[in-house]
Amino acid sequence: MEEKEVVSKNFIELAIDKDLAEGVYDHVCTRFPPEPNGYLHIGHAKSILLNYGLSQEYNGEFHMRFDDTNPTKEKTEFVDSIKADIQWLGADWKDHLYYASDYFPQMYEAAVKLIKKGKAFVCDLSAEEIREYRGTLTEPGKESPYRNRSVEENLDLFERMKNGEFPEGSRTLRAKIDLASGNFNMRDPVIYRIRYMHHHRQGDKWCIYPMYDFAHPIQDAMEHITHSLCSLEFEAHRPLYDWVVNNVSVPNKPRQIEFARLGIDHTVMSKRKLRKLVEEGIVSGWDDPRMPTLCGLRRRGFTPASIRNFCDRIGVAKSASVVEYSFLEHCLREDLNDTAERTMAVLRPVKLVITNYPEGKSETVTVENNPTDPASGTHEITFSRECWIEADDFMEVPVPKYKRLTPNGPECRLKGAYLITCTGCKKDENGNVVEVYAEYDPNSPGGDPADGRKVKGATIHWVDAATALDAEVRVYSELFSDPAPDGADKDFLACMNPESLEVLTGCKVEPRMRDIAAAYDKTEKKGKTAPSFQFMRLGYFCLDNKDCSEEHLVFNRSVTLKDSFKK
Numbered sequence: 001m002e003e004k005e006v007v008s009k010n011f012i013e014l015a016i017d018k019d020l021a022e023g024v025y026d027h028v029c030t031r032f033p034p035e036p037n038g039y040l041h042i043g044h045a046k047s048i049l050l051n052y053g054l055s056q057e058y059n060g061e062f063h064m065r066f067d068d069t070n071p072t073k074e075k076t077e078f079v080d081s082i083k084a085d086i087q088w089l090g091a092d093w094k095d096h097l098y099y100a101s102d103y104f105p106q107m108y109e110a111a112v113k114l115i116k117k118g119k120a121f122v123c124d125l126s127a128e129e130i131r132e133y134r135g136t137l138t139e140p141g142k143e144s145p146y147r148n149r150s151v152e153e154n155l156d157l158f159e160r161m162k163n164g165e166f167p168e169g170s171r172t173l174r175a176k177i178d179l180a181s182g183n184f185n186m187r188d189p190v191i192y193r194i195r196y197m198h199h200h201r202q203g204d205k206w207c208i209y210p211m212y213d214f215a216h217p218i219q220d221a222m223e224h225i226t227h228s229l230c231s232l233e234f235e236a237h238r239p240l241y242d243w244v245v246n247n248v249s250v251p252n253k254p255r256q257i258e259f260a261r262l263g264i265d266h267t268v269m270s271k272r273k274l275r276k277l278v279e280e281g282i283v284s285g286w287d288d289p290r291m292p293t294l295c296g297l298r299r300r301g302f303t304p305a306s307i308r309n310f311c312d313r314i315g316v317a318k319s320a321s322v323v324e325y326s327f328l329e330h331c332l333r334e335d336l337n338d339t340a341e342r343t344m345a346v347l348r349p350v351k352l353v354i355t356n357y358p359e360g361k362s363e364t365v366t367v368e369n370n371p372t373d374p375a376s377g378t379h380e381i382t383f384s385r386e387c388w389i390e391a392d393d394f395m396e397v398p399v400p401k402y403k404r405l406t407p408n409g410p411e412c413r414l415k416g417a418y419l420i421t422c423t424g425c426k427k428d429e430n431g432n433v434v435e436v437y438a439e440y441d442p443n444s445p446g447g448d449p450a451d452g453r454k455v456k457g458a459t460i461h462w463v464d465a466a467t468a469l470d471a472e473v474r475v476y477s478e479l480f481s482d483p484a485p486d487g488a489d490k491d492f493l494a495c496m497n498p499e500s501l502e503v504l505t506g507c508k509v510e511p512r513m514r515d516i517a518a519a520y521d522k523t524e525k526k527g528k529t530a531p532s533f534q535f536m537r538l539g540y541f542c543l544d545n546k547d548c549s550e551e552h553l554v555f556n557r558s559v560t561l562k563d564s565f566k567k
Ligand code: ATP
Pocket: 032, 033, 034, 035, 036, 042, 043, 044, 046, 047, 229, 230, 231, 260, 261, 262, 263, 269, 270, 271, 272
């Protein structure tokens, strides 16, 4: 492991240090509050790891809270997947798991108290009218004609809203703040609305639902959250957050701090857009390995360590920036280089026949599991007269400086086995090469010549044709060919890369892959990182956590070997 760099503190740590030094708080408590209306993406991972990391750093607490105050789009399916993803990342909420909807009674009480203090009123304007009354940037808002209802009337109407006496959209509860404020959020914002919807946890118990800006600070305060971290777009909501905290009686006053969202090039990062890709059938699901969702990245072969490392290194800032996808790949490659077992696999096979190797003979050769980690040991593979090699490791008419197999070309090394010299090939009636011929030097076991001569050709990977298994390999590239499909002025569906998935069948892999797939099959595949391998000379590949089985081997290419990230 490389030593952790000493980095200066970010602006959030500095703010926390100051709060602790000044005695504003005597502890640190952070939270991650996802709305269960979709699957988590890598942007959420940044927020999770930031919040969890701070709780660790300051020896505090980390809360997991489902922000399920909007019944329209929430589903238990999402709750379960979000929990699984956060556990996979390694953020531990211990016994601090909360649901915003469990606070509905307290939120209702808080609203009643605001009414009693004359700070909230029931408004009969329609949504459209509220918008018209709100004014513009240069003009103050106009008072709602219902703004001066008596406390008694407001209490009565609000209770009847709760009891389901009024149709949806006919009335709202609004905070009475400041119609002249330069901040629209402060111009008598709606804090409760009527919705006749089934709630995933509360059932039909409620027909009034609090708005996010009212509910969120109350939940934070009730859980004794100290630092409520959110993305930049909530900056203009902070005065309202503080207003709620200061006007509702709460046991603790949390502080909201905003940071820039993570954006990554060649992808989109909003649940709405990701859902669209799923619904339109452009990807195979939320866990399609090309998706920036955590379940997609996991299926692609990303490890929790690679994502943690990525989030650590991009840091947190106040200004929005877009990180290169190649940096995410770089972090994965670094991790897999240390941990992934090496194996040989042939993606586009052609048969190699070693004409001077005895027919029917077979031997075993030993290969290292991971040269960067001698402790990871070795494994044995078989070798015989016929092997599969990569079709492009042979050229009948070579290009200049071609170092691989070509008739009478340079001597090449079959990795871990022998040195061979190509002698020719056989072609079918269409001129396609169907077999490559070579002779081997029996005095070069392991690929080392007995006389110590220099090998001029390349080292080539291979799989013994006598024992190889067929596999399907899915090769991915960017989902969007446009580097900035998330741009405000762009139709992201017009930015897709039509060649983001290539499915190869009839690939050849070592026979032990069947046992590895069988053992993996018996585990809870979906929530786990699948076994990953470095296919020599080709890249990092993992078992597909959905479609791979003992009978039908399926691999996903996680990342190539070549690093395109410019440091
Ligand atoms: P989306 O726009 O993708 O639907 P969201 O903000 O609506 O995201 P939530 O479930 O409400 O999704 O988000 C939970 C938390 O994750 C919020 O605190 C939010 O600020 C944070 N978050 C969401 N997207 C990102 C991102 N790209 N980078 C950093 N944090 C993010």
